[in-house]
Amino acid sequence: MSLEQTKAEGSASILFVTLGCAKNEVDTDRMRSLLLRAGYEEASEAEEADAVIVNTCSFLASATSESIERTLELAEANTEGVRNRPIVMCGCVPSRYGDDLPAELPEVAAFVRADAEDGIVSVMDGVLGRESAVPAAVGSSAGPLAEPLRTVEGASAYVKISDGCDRFCSFCAIPYIRGRYASRPYAEIEPEVLALAKSGVREFVLIGQDTGIWGRDLGEGDTLASLLTRLAKVVRPFGAWLRVLYLQPEGMTDELVAAIRDTPEVLPYIDIPIQHCNARVLKSMNRSGSAEEFSELFARLRSEIPGMVLRTTGLVGFPGETEEEYEELLDFIQKEEFDYTSVFSYSREEGTRGAEMDGQIDEDVKLERAQGLIDIAEELGFSATAKHVGEVVDVIIDGIDTDGETPELIGHTWFQAPDCDGAVHIPEGEACVGDVVRVRLTESFCYELEGEIVTDEEA
Numbered sequence: 001m002s003l004e005q006t007k008a009e010g011s012a013s014i015l016f017v018t019l020g021c022a023k024n025e026v027d028t029d030r031m032r033s034l035l036l037r038a039g040y041e042e043a044s045e046a047e048e049a050d051a052v053i054v055n056t057c058s059f060l061a062s063a064t065s066e067s068i069e070r071t072l073e074l075a076e077a078n079t080e081g082v083r084n085r086p087i088v089m090c091g092c093v094p095s096r097y098g099d100d101l102p103a104e105l106p107e108v109a110a111f112v113r114a115d116a117e118d119g120i121v122s123v124m125d126g127v128l129g130r131e132s133a134v135p136a137a138v139g140s141s142a143g144p145l146a147e148p149l150r151t152v153e154g155a156s157a158y159v160k161i162s163d164g165c166d167r168f169c170s171f172c173a174i175p176y177i178r179g180r181y182a183s184r185p186y187a188e189i190e191p192e193v194l195a196l197a198k199s200g201v202r203e204f205v206l207i208g209q210d211t212g213i214w215g216r217d218l219g220e221g222d223t224l225a226s227l228l229t230r231l232a233k234v235v236r237p238f239g240a241w242l243r244v245l246y247l248q249p250e251g252m253t254d255e256l257v258a259a260i261r262d263t264p265e266v267l268p269y270i271d272i273p274i275q276h277c278n279a280r281v282l283k284s285m286n287r288s289g290s291a292e293e294f295s296e297l298f299a300r301l302r303s304e305i306p307g308m309v310l311r312t313t314g315l316v317g318f319p320g321e322t323e324e325e326y327e328e329l330l331d332f333i334q335k336e337e338f339d340y341t342s343v344f345s346y347s348r349e350e351g352t353r354g355a356e357m358d359g360q361i362d363e364d365v366k367l368e369r370a371q372g373l374i375d376i377a378e379e380l381g382f383s384a385t386a387k388h389v390g391e392v393v394d395v396i397i398d399g400i401d402t403d404g405e406t407p408e409l410i411g412h413t414w415f416q417a418p419d420c421d422g423a424v425h426i427p428e429g430e431a432c433v434g435d436v437v438r439v440r441l442t443e444s445f446c447y448e449l450e451g452e453i454v455t456d457e458e459a
Contacts, residue, residue, distance in 0.1 A: 011039065011040075012041070013043040014049060014050070014052070015044075015045070015052045015085075016053050017052060019055065019057045019066060019070060020056070020059065020063060020091070020092065021057065022158045022245075023208075024056075024092075025158055026159070026160045026207070027090075027091065027117055028053075028055045029150055030118070030150070031090070031120045033150060033151045034118065034120055035124060038121045038125075040132075046085065050085065050128060051085055051124060051128055052074055052087045052088070053088045053090055053124075054090065055090045056071075056091040057093075058177055059092065059173070060347045061349060064096070064097075068093070068105070071087060071089055072105075072107065074087055075087060075107035086110075086127045087108050088110045088123060088124065089108045089112070090112040090113075090120070091117070092177050094114075095177045096176065098111055110123050114163075150196055152196055152201060154201075154398060154433060154434060155200060155203060155398065155433070155434040155435075155436070156412075157196050157201045158207050159189065159205065159206050160207055161183065161184050161189060161206050161207070161208050161211060161214050162181060162182060162184060162208030162210065162214055163178055163179070163182055163184075163208065164182050165180075166180055167209075167248075168286055169275075170284065170285050170357070171285055171315065171347075171352060171354040173351055173352055174209055176351055176352075181213070183217050186222070186230065189227070193234050193235065194234050197234065201240065202238065202241065202434070202436055203241045203243060204240060204241070205243045205244075205418065210248055210251070211245065211246050212224055212256065224251065224259075225258070225259035228256075228259045232264075235265055236265055240265065241267050242263075244260075244266070244269075249288075250288065252272070261304055267414045268414075269308070269414065269415060269417065270305070270309070271311040271312075271417070272297075272310070272312055273312055273342075274289065275313060276314065276315060276329055277289075277291040277328060278321075278329065279291075280325070281321055281325050284318065284320060284357070285315075291328065291332050295336065309339045310340075311341070312341050314329060314341055314342070315346060316329065316370050317345045317365065317369050318346045319346070319358065319360050320357065320358070321361065326372075329373065330373060333373065333376055333377065333380070334380070338377070338380060338381075338384075340384075340421055342377075343370055343373045343377055345367060345369065346366060385448075388415065388441050388449065389441050389443060391440070391441050392438060392441075393439055393451075394436050395426070395436065395438075396434075397433055398418065399411075399433060406428065408425055408426065408427050409429055409431055409437075410424070410425055413449075421447060422446070422447030425449065426439060428452065438453065439452065440452050
């Protein structure tokens with residue numbers, strides 16, 4: 001089908017390419033839903049598409065480079081093909097570098113900032129020269145939508161409860177990309193969760209730049225704890241789980257701890273990215289805390305929520321970090337025995353305060369420090385995973401691997417966040433994607449687990 005035929009017949013197919021974090025996955029899902037409602041179709045391959053939407057990441061310089069390289073790869077394939085596929089770049093890269101992009105990337109037909117993505121229908125109509133069956137105003141800021149905009153397949157769904165950030169950590173460009181912190185009102189979140197639960201979703205992963213302060217810009221009484229307890233009532237009839245990511249240490253209030261502890265639908269999975277433990281380094285990062293304060297917090301959490309799983313993030317090589325301060329971080333991570341630790345080496349991001357600081361550390365030193373922390377994180381993580389062998393747990397089936405002689409079910413359980421914490425492999429058994437099955441965990445390898453489906457009597 002030529003572009004001229006597409007215009008004439010009033011239909012067009014879009015290939016969606018999403019880079020970066022789960023928040024971008026949610027944004028792509030929303031754009032996809034808007035376009036499908038407007039009469040567009042989704043393509044699974046570039047060769048089938050009339051246009052391509054690339055939802056980009058610019059959290060790190062490497063992510064920006066990857067986003068641009070992927071766009072140029074699509075453009076190169078486009079020039080070598082037999083049909084014209086306009087490319088539309090959305091998300092973080094246009095939000096961060098919008099004014100400079102048209103001259104730098106003439107291969108791109110249009111650029112859409114993250115805060116303008118609800119206007120994607122009119123953008124694609126303009127690029128493809130078509131008129132949508134649904135008014136482009138659908139999904140605009142003129143008012144709330146009659147129905148939630150999600151097209152999730154599978155049993156787990158990310159739900160964005162806020163956007164933007166007010167912290168202005170000196171290593172991070174997110175506030176300049178996504179703007180100031182803004183909570184999504186409960187009136188928007190609740191119908192989205194309910195619709196997804198009705199469609200078969202059994203795990204809701206609540207995300208944002210800083211989930212712990214949800215509601216502070218809304219009405220009195222709106223807190224993350226209140227959000228969790230209200231959403232628990234929504235998902236309870238469906239037997240679904242709630243998981244929260246990206247909590248900051250300051251957000252762990254007594255109210256929130258009680259909500260996690262006392263609400264069965266909320267998983268006792270605590271994700272707190274500390275970044276570092278040395279008070280001087282944290283202050284330089286424009287963050288608060290110290291090793292003593294964090295240890296006190298984690299001891300309180302473990303006491304209040306027995307059996308919980310704890311994830312954190314460590315950032316090494318920040319400007320001015322001494323060898324002694326780095327060693328302090330290693331000792332702290334080792335002492336606290338986190339179940340999962342994500343490790344990053346500092347990236348000098350244009351426009352951030354950290355980029356202008358003295359004491360920038362050589363790349364080879366940063367990589368060496370990152371590997372040292374990774375070694376400890378893996379030692380602790382592999383051991384924590386192995387401790388679950390012998391348990392009987394509920395597993396959400398995420399996929400079926402058919403490459404082997406017999407199909408293998410692949411899923412995850414309560415102490416594994418989807419896409420980042422390993423999986424449960426079930427070599428024998430029958431289930432469909434989206435099913436929740438009882439599994440006895442029999443073996444572990446690194447972060448992966450193997451298990452067997454059991455009956456209620458066997459459990």
